[in-house]
Amino acid sequence: MNTNRLLPRFASVSVERALRVMPVTVLTGARQTGKSTLARMHPIGTDRSYFTLDDYGVLEQAQREPDALVARAVQITLDEVQRVPHVLLAIKRLVDENRVAGRFLLTGSANLLLMKEVGETLAGRASYLTLWPMTRREQRGLARPGMWTELVDAPPTAWRDMLLAEPAEAEPWMALARRGGYPVPAHELSDDDDRRLWFEGYAATYLERDIPRLSAIEGITDLRRLMTAACLRVGGLLNQADLARDVHLAPSTVQRYLNLLEVSFQLVRLPSYSVNRTKRLVKSSKLYWGDTGLALHLAGDAHPRGAHLENIVLCDLLAWATTRIERTEILFWRTTKGAEVDFVIETGRRLLPVEVKAAASVHPGDVRHLHTFLDEYSDMAQCGIILYDGEETFWLTDRVLAAPWWRVV
Numbered sequence: 001m002n003t004n005r006l007l008p009r010f011a012s013v014s015v016e017r018a019l020r021v022m023p024v025t026v027l028t029g030a031r032q033t034g035k036s037t038l039a040r041m042h043p044i045g046t047d048r049s050y051f052t053l054d055d056y057g058v059l060e061q062a063q064r065e066p067d068a069l070v071a072r073a074v075q076i077t078l079d080e081v082q083r084v085p086h087v088l089l090a091i092k093r094l095v096d097e098n099r100v101a102g103r104f105l106l107t108g109s110a111n112l113l114l115m116k117e118v119g120e121t122l123a124g125r126a127s128y129l130t131l132w133p134m135t136r137r138e139q140r141g142l143a144r145p146g147m148w149t150e151l152v153d154a155p156p157t158a159w160r161d162m163l164l165a166e167p168a169e170a171e172p173w174m175a176l177a178r179r180g181g182y183p184v185p186a187h188e189l190s191d192d193d194d195r196r197l198w199f200e201g202y203a204a205t206y207l208e209r210d211i212p213r214l215s216a217i218e219g220i221t222d223l224r225r226l227m228t229a230a231c232l233r234v235g236g237l238l239n240q241a242d243l244a245r246d247v248h249l250a251p252s253t254v255q256r257y258l259n260l261l262e263v264s265f266q267l268v269r270l271p272s273y274s275v276n277r278t279k280r281l282v283k284s285s286k287l288y289w290g291d292t293g294l295a296l297h298l299a300g301d302a303h304p305r306g307a308h309l310e311n312i313v314l315c316d317l318l319a320w321a322t323t324r325i326e327r328t329e330i331l332f333w334r335t336t337k338g339a340e341v342d343f344v345i346e347t348g349r350r351l352l353p354v355e356v357k358a359a360a361s362v363h364p365g366d367v368r369h370l371h372t373f374l375d376e377y378s379d380m381a382q383c384g385i386i387l388y389d390g391e392e393t394f395w396l397t398d399r400v401l402a403a404p405w406w407r408v409v
Contacts, residue, residue: 009138015044026127044105077105078105092125137409146317148321163393174303180293231295237334240254269285269288270287273351292312351377371399383401385403
């Protein structure tokens with residue numbers, strides 16, 4: 001591994017675009033995804049004054065004199081802004097006085113839009129972006145996620161040739177699942193024991209420092225137990241009542257803890273696809289984790305399962321979707337009769353269903369649910385794709401392309 005080279009990030013293009021247009025750009029994501037590095041080391045941050053609320057002096061000024069802090073320079077990068085949410089009010093006042101593009105770049109390790117303590121969202125003044133852990137291609141030095149833009153934009157007849165024309169290198173998905181996408185374990189560490197040490201330190205810091213800053217927690221050990229239970233359920237439907245019973249916690253406590261995990265970008269709740277958008281809010285979601293390496297560590301699981309390959313694909317999809325100007329949602333589909341498709345990409349009036357199989361070969365029977373989906377939504381989805389752990393890219397049926405996962409992700 002090359003530990004001396006700063007790997008480019010796909011999100012930097014979106015940050016640059018937002019800074020050219022909006023007075024405030026907010027870059028959020030889990031701790032250690034590389035937000036501060038992107039904000040400071042990338043050319044977008046070199047001409048800006050940098051302040052972090054992890055610095056006690058800056059933190060004290062933010063708490064006592066937020067207006068003075070945000071007026072210290074013409075262009076400011078303010079790191080870990082979730083630590084003092086009311087500083088957003090001072091930023092709002094300054095922006096309203098002089099609406100200049102690129103004035104503030106804010107970073108935070110929590111989703112400000114989901115935090116109850118945040119009363120000011122800078123609506124109309126800010127662009128929000130999420131920096132997810134590094135994609136497989138970012139880890140290889142390519143500033144991009146998988147081939148999703150190409151797949152949703154191109155006609156299905158071009159998919160096979162397009163994927164085969166793109167340089168791609170196979171690798172064991174289980175190794176990728178174990179190292180995850182946080183820059184340090186994924187890029188700087190090559191020994192599994194070193195990675196385990198890093199993940200344990202990350203979990204301890206998250207539980208003992210980050211979480212108490214977001215909310216009062218009665219029992220850190222209870223939250224750790226819930227995190228372990230959630231990681232063991234990766235890829236499954238989220239049933240809060242069952243989860244509460246298994247970890248011996250009140251359902252209300254489980255709901256609050258899950259919300260905290262989601263706010264801090266650890267847990268991902270994947271909504272179910274429905275033409276009626278309102279119904280998506282009430283249907284059961286599927287549970288995934290923001291980083292497979294951390295999920296495996298917390299679960300004490302040394303052997304990744306097929307659900308972890310799904311999780312790898314989902315993280316790649318999220319890293320891609322968050323940068324899209326056109327509204328793009330990542331969902332799953334499930335019927336009352338048990339038909340299920342792992343992922344549904346919705347962009348505009350187009351749907352692309354994606355199935356994931358951690359198998360070296362696939363057969364027509366593996367895509368019957370994809371065909372059910374395509375029959376149901378034929379006006380919006382022409383064809384689907386199944387990703388598998390093989391080498392050949394071919395049309396499995398007349399409407400489903402089979403492709404090695406590494407040719408797409």
